[in-house]
Amino acid sequence: MSLQMLPAGQETSDVQVSWEDQQRINEFSKLNSRLSELEDLCQKKRDENDYLEDVGTEIALVDEDEVVQYKVGDSFYWLKQCEVAEKLEKQTESATAELNDLEVKVQLIKDEMDELKRVLYKKFGNSINLER
Template sequence: MSLQMLPAGQESPDVSVSWEDQQRINGFSKLNSRLSELEDLYQQKKDENEYLEDVGTEIELVDEDDLVQYKIGDAFYWLKQSEVVERLEGESESTVTELNDLEDKIRSIKDEMDELKKVLYEKFGNAINLER
């Protein structure tokens, strides 16, 4: 949440902040931080999924019986192309599932934030800035 100065000549409305209002503001701030973290994680997973798709496309150009290096943990192992394709498909499915879960969490947090914004803007009007 950022603080902004009022334009010259405009006075701050005299609105008291109750304990409940402060809890809503704190809740909004926590949700905003969590949303930023989830959006960063979503972007990382999206990039990872694109990488897996690119590797899958490239690996299909190799003959099925050829050996290909595949990273498991910190080491590379020689596996048949067909086994590598299966593993990549599994990883890609897992990443897509994680992306869908993250989308749901992000949507849920945005809905909560919208509800808090509605309540807080209704009470404080222009005296509060809840935009990112």
Template sequence: MSLQMLPAGQETPDVQVSWEDQQRINEFSKLNSRLSELEELHQKKQDENAYLEDVGTEIELVDEDEFVQYKIGDSFYWLKQSEVVEKIEEQTESAMAELNDVEVKVQFIKDEMDELKRVLYKKFGNSINLER
């Protein structure tokens, strides 16, 4: 925690921090941490989706009767191009669903944080900083 001098002529507001206020501040902090984690996960999911789209495009250029190496776990298997296209489409759908789920969670947390900000700024004004 850093200490800062107030500008000349500005006094510290004399606002008592209640137990409920402290709980709200703590909740905001937890939500802020969770939001950071979810934003990192969101970026990873976006990168995964972009990768799957690129792979899908490349695989479609291969002849349908040719065999292509496909990675399952730590092993590579030779599968027909058409089978690989199906599997990549399934992976893409799954990755999109996961991405949408993360986006819903992010929005829910942002809504909760906005509500906490509204309540806390109403009581504490400029004497509290809830920006990221």
């Protein structure tokens, strides 16, 4: 028999962890990791959107007939301001759509995690910590 000290105020729990419970805990862990990845991607997309909006504002200040540099990959091309403005608008729309898709995925994962939390906290109470 081994003795173990618990933190002050915490009582022992004799709740058995079933195979199904362990699967729920594992699923919660996977979702938590995926949520962190998606939140990082969302932040990068928000930053990209902000950058594209700033560039679009600056390009709008340039005369339409003026030629400006436009970056594609690692190369810069000289294009008319109106062409660059169109390309930036398309990029901004694409980045916004990607961000919206990511935010939907984040919400779906959060909903699934909330359901798992509800089930697991119901069974284990304070014996389990599912907070980030």
